[in-house]
Amino acid sequence: MSAPQTDKPLEKVHPDNLPGLSDEQAANGLAALVEHSSQNKPGHGIHASSHTIFNIPWIHKLIPGIEKLASAYHVGNFVVIRGTKQQIFEAMPLYARIGMHLLFYGSAEKRLLHIKKVEDLLKEQSVKEGKVYDSPESVASIPQFIETYDLSTDELLQPDITKYKNFNEFFSRKLKPDARPVDHADDPLAICSAADCRLTVFQTVDLATKFWVKGREFTVPHLLNVDVSSKEAVTFDGASLAIFRLAPSDYHRFHCPIDGTVGTITHIPGQYYTVNPQAVNEPGFDVFTANTRSVLYLKHTATGLPVAFVAIGALLVGSIGWTNGGEEGKTVKKGDELGYFAYGGSTVIALFPKGVIQFDEDLVSNSMVPVETLVKVGNSIGRTPAPAS
Template sequence: MSWYLRSIIDLVSRFLSPTTMHFPLHKVDKPLEHIHPENNNLPGLSNEQAAHGLVALVDHSEHHTDVSQGIHASTHTLFNIPWIHSLIPGIEKLAAEYHIGNFVALRGSKEQIFEAMPIYARIGMHLLFYGNEQIKVLHSQTVESLLKEQSIKEGKLYDSPDSTASIPSFVSTYSLDTSELLEPDVTKYKTFNEFFSRKLKPDARPVENADDPLAICSAADCRLTVYQTIDLAKQFWIKGREFTIPNLLGEDPSSEKSSVFDGASVAIFRLAPADYHRFHSPIDGTVADTDIVHIPGQYYTVNPQAVNEPGFDVFTANTRSVLYLTHAATGLPVAFVAIGALLVGSIGWTNGGEKGKAIKKGDELGYFAYGGSTVVAVFPKGVIEFDADLVANSVVPVETLVKVGNSLGKTPAKV
């Protein structure tokens, strides 16, 4: 049985927003979609039609301000959006037969929520799973070049002053709490991207165990998985054939830097579009006196279905930036990898860009512009012992909903 179906069997869910749904155990009436090249659930959709669909969704966001009726439409609302039905053949039938998205555990409870996948991510996944990233799909473009082009285009659209008109519908679609924002008046933001990388009030994300130098906290508002070893991460979550820590960091496997992370532990923080998109230090320490390493790459979706698919090396293929922090308690390096994704405009560094800067856990390091994305923190062996509840969820496997500053784990005193 797949982990998707096990998640359904284990869940007790509740309704939170238009992009989440709850299904009491005895009322689950359809399975979670398991995307796979051998099980094409959109048989009527050609790769060229999918490519046209993604382009049309991006273009639609330039001229229509209600994001829920276009780029952020979720599959359970598609029945009310006729233009998408005609644009993407088969999507209505798919929505009727499957729940398209994934389950997330609510920390501190036995409940899970179902988070619907935005339509743009589902179409991006269709292009990858039901074709090949090198195939020609539109105007002789490959899938990978199309995804990159549209990601850059969306970032530019949301850098435009006109894009502010989409902010209210985005707030409504994802039921965002504007009272926690440093600037709660959404009319004060000059672009959609400025709102997307919004800052919070200083007390909005208190850091647990802030005075304990051995405590380690969540780096982001996110859906989190943690693995004490890379082998466990590859067994339960990251199925890409090329995933290794050296590949993730862009390092030679025989280098000294790579050897520091032999047997490393990883925390994977996936940020959904609705999340606060600034990321923070998980440790007390300093920013290393070395340059941030920028690694060019693709713009694949970081949705769990893509990360869990053996045929796609999402984390090591996507564009990313690698920052090194020096952990105060052990003197060892911690790698902090910000990974771009489908329709992410850019990765920006704030405190993380200041070499030698002393930081406390919870201090801001940087931000993502528009899109959902992922941060991966890599800890040398023995630096962290993850909290037991996070470990238990991760081996189901199911992500856990956490906030910046929530406890991630602790450095064992013996280290």
């Protein structure tokens, strides 16, 4: 992954950037990419990016205008390497770009007319992709996926890739116990990253909607799927939130950010929209409150208050699985595994009641730009302020 050349701007995704691509062609293109994934060449299809499609002629025919788009723009977004001022470019996988074209195609009136069709398509293809990558034949995709994203196998609990039964088993791979040390592990007030991810943090939901989440329906009650007068809505009124976005290349198990106790899980059926930042930043488009998600309530040991841990599915994500997070009453330490995502990029949002967390200043500063920060499981993201003496 490298920074783009300065001769091309970043694309702001808009259907006018692919004027020759109709919504029907985009739908057929997404379905063809999913079908092509069964040929076990992810880097030459579903994970192709603007950097690589020039060498894949069949994609040019499938998606009219994509080569011209790639010539004119860098398709993706910047993220900051923590501890530096260096920003690096992450290319957007082709499937995510096509998914956004479908969602943003045409006028607002036209989108209202065809949105149900698009939602059904995205769900259908997400479920299909899950089945493709659950099949024994999908192990053939593992070597090229590793090559496409330049993944290291040294930290894997099972580094022998021939031992995985299917691609999804590799995708939700486990790491060696010491691969992700936890910052301030013995400090009960310290709070850590829940995932290997691109992170944004906001001390209040109002700040999040000002700088990052532009959907008009993004509220705590909508995210948690509770009534505005409910106990949960009252508890998390004025909450702080951390948004952990996992890219397809990331380690896809998620971990506990606090010392606490596992509570109940509520599953909320929903859509399978892409969680790419450009979709999240789109005014009036509600990714986090529309997508399928599971809400785990944790009890924070230091304060006795609940923390809402929201695992959000996304385009081509087959499932959300809970491990330790599925054992109600279990005591967990920060850094302990809670669960995993099957194939695809995805997101976790952690909601902290007012006063439970003061985020690390560097993360706050980056989020105000706004730009995401690369972090790993166990990295510090903040701490609970000590009670006034």
